[in-house]
Amino acid sequence: MALMNACMQREKAYKNSKALASDALPLPVAFTNKVFFVLFFGSSYYLIQRWREKIRTSTPLHALILGEIVAMVILLASFIYLLGFFGIDYVQNIIGKTWDFDSDREISSNNNNNGNSSCSVEKEKSKLRQAQFNGKSIADNRDEEIAFAVGNGSLASYSLEATLGDCKRAASVRRRAVELMTGRSLEGLPLEGFDYQSILGQCCELPVGYVQIPVGVIGPLLLNGSEYMVPMATTEGCLVASTNRGCKAIYQSGGATSILLRDGMTRAPVVRFPTVKRTAELKFYLEDPINFDTLSVLFNRTSRFAKLQGIQCALAGRNLYMRFCCSTGDAMGMNMVSKGVQNVVDYLQDIFPDMDVISISGNFCADKKATAVNWIEGRGKSVVCEAVIKEEVVTKVLKTSVPSLLELNMIKNLAGSAMAGAIGGYNAHAANIVTAIYIATGQDPAQNVESSQCITMIEEANGKDLHISVTMPCIEVGTIGGGTHLASQAACLNLLGVKGANSDLPGSNSQCLARIVAGAVLAGELSLLSALAAGQLVKSHMKYNRSCRDIASSDPLVDPTVEGKSDITCFS
């Protein structure tokens, strides 16, 4: 019955978009469905009973009485109704889903082959191809002329990819147009050496080049018995060196252990009702376990990998914030969770017609913001990582002592952050390591905000050694989707052995990456805290983080002959 109910409610969500037999009836769909179910099973039961009776009394089966004829008509009618309502729609959904995947594949293969991102781009492209400029098709003009047209506004800059059918040429022309418009040179921002087709429709609009960020590598990071060489993209000198020192200390102490506590991405739409009473009704509806099956069926059908785990509600007057949480396989999952939530919200709109959807994101998610809800409930992967660092390693490699680190962590990371009113900022520099690995491996770098939430604990172990742990509730990483497929980022994921989707165990690649992030953060915390305890910080940054070269005179945009510009002091 629960399944039947689930099916009935699930199909209702599509009532608005698909014509169904039930639409013709002036009755609520849930009611007519129940009536036809009862008629179907009632008539079936009656006919079976009659059939058995006829066999027992040797009456010919074709000799029908009026009641049997009526029952057969009812059976046929209810069968047609139910088939029309569930069966055909179900088949259509399967076909529809298959088609969706095919079209997704078509889109991505187009991306790879000729730069078209979608059918709409294809249509746009043919429209634009017909457009004339200087009496010829746009693509037949010289780049300088096209750039001029973009610069003076007669040609939309974002239509260049579709118009020219060549992503690299589009970026080059746009770049020139920007230079013409601003009168400033983009020399120094590279154009060559990048696959612009790979970002179309997925990673970046209006490209004019790419920024180069050096990638350093730390390791081996000995984590859960495996060794990892971890890539970090950064321009902060000293960061890689420091984290590498932390890896050495961990390695010489026998390695670190990293454990995944939970894995679920969240999205929280906000809706409003005319009264608080109605808002509370939706809250109770969402919290009723009977309804969860229906909602998860609706949610899960939007993806092969997204699986709804739960919905947490928070109410503010007439507004309800519904924090959906789901597993997302090897993807970070923001697009996936948003797609699933949209499907559920459409369905809820159907049964709560007075519900006003304010926004698919109501900030109770909470994406790219430092919040208590993430800190307490977690978002993405929640990971804890620990290591016991031997006393002699603390002395020789980290150049400090166990008591100094204990005291520093308590006064700085715990009390100091409490004084600052931090939310999840009970660490020294988790954000440094998180962001550098995120950029190197194609993650969404803006999610460093909550991904860097971390509490670093340092305690004594075995009477003389040091126990350190980092607890990170919101590591939001994926090994598929976003920027993970780009050549450089994919190479970094490959270095870690977690490139792409794990077909045997979906989710295990991204979970492994999250553990590595926590392991690297542990290394970073160890080293920076040690440098601070030993009073080494400024000296080390003057060595690795400030060039001895005359920066001003090496800048091509600065005239070195201008007086005073070369007056740079070298600290070392």
Ligand SMILES: CC(C)(COP(=O)([O-])OP(=O)([O-])OC[C@H]1O[C@@H](n2cnc3c(N)ncnc32)[C@H](O)[C@@H]1OP(=O)([O-])[O-])[C@@H](O)C(=O)NCCC(=O)NCCSC(=O)C[C@@](C)(O)CC(=O)[O-]
């Ligand atoms: C995508 C649009 C802009 C379409 O918006 P639209 O209004 O449908 O677009 P349009 O075709 O009518 O064009 C309007 C203008 O948009 C620009 N535009 C339009 N298309 C392009 C293009 N291809 N390349 C460059 N510019 C474009 C362009 O300026 C254009 O004017 P025109 O030049 O034609 O006169 C809109 O739907 C939009 O802004 N969507 C929101 C996307 C967004 O902001 N994403 C950020 C990531 S979400 C996130 O990370 C954080 C989150 C959401 O989780 C935080 C939270 O919790 O809230």
Ligand SMILES: NC(=O)C1=CN([C@@H]2O[C@H](COP(=O)(O)OP(=O)(O)OC[C@H]3O[C@@H](n4cnc5c(N)ncnc54)[C@H](OP(=O)(O)O)[C@@H]3O)[C@@H](O)[C@H]2O)C=CC1
């Ligand atoms: N929409 C939003 O509000 C926001 C979006 N973003 C952006 O979203 C992007 C990331 O979204 P995300 O959903 O992670 O990625 P994608 O949108 O790329 O979705 C992942 C795709 O990979 C497919 N897939 C294949 N194998 C697997 C597997 N093993 N595990 C998981 N998925 C698999 C999924 O299939 P299927 O189709 O079956 O699910 C899906 O189509 C980033 O670019 C990020 O910057 C960031 C913040 C907010």
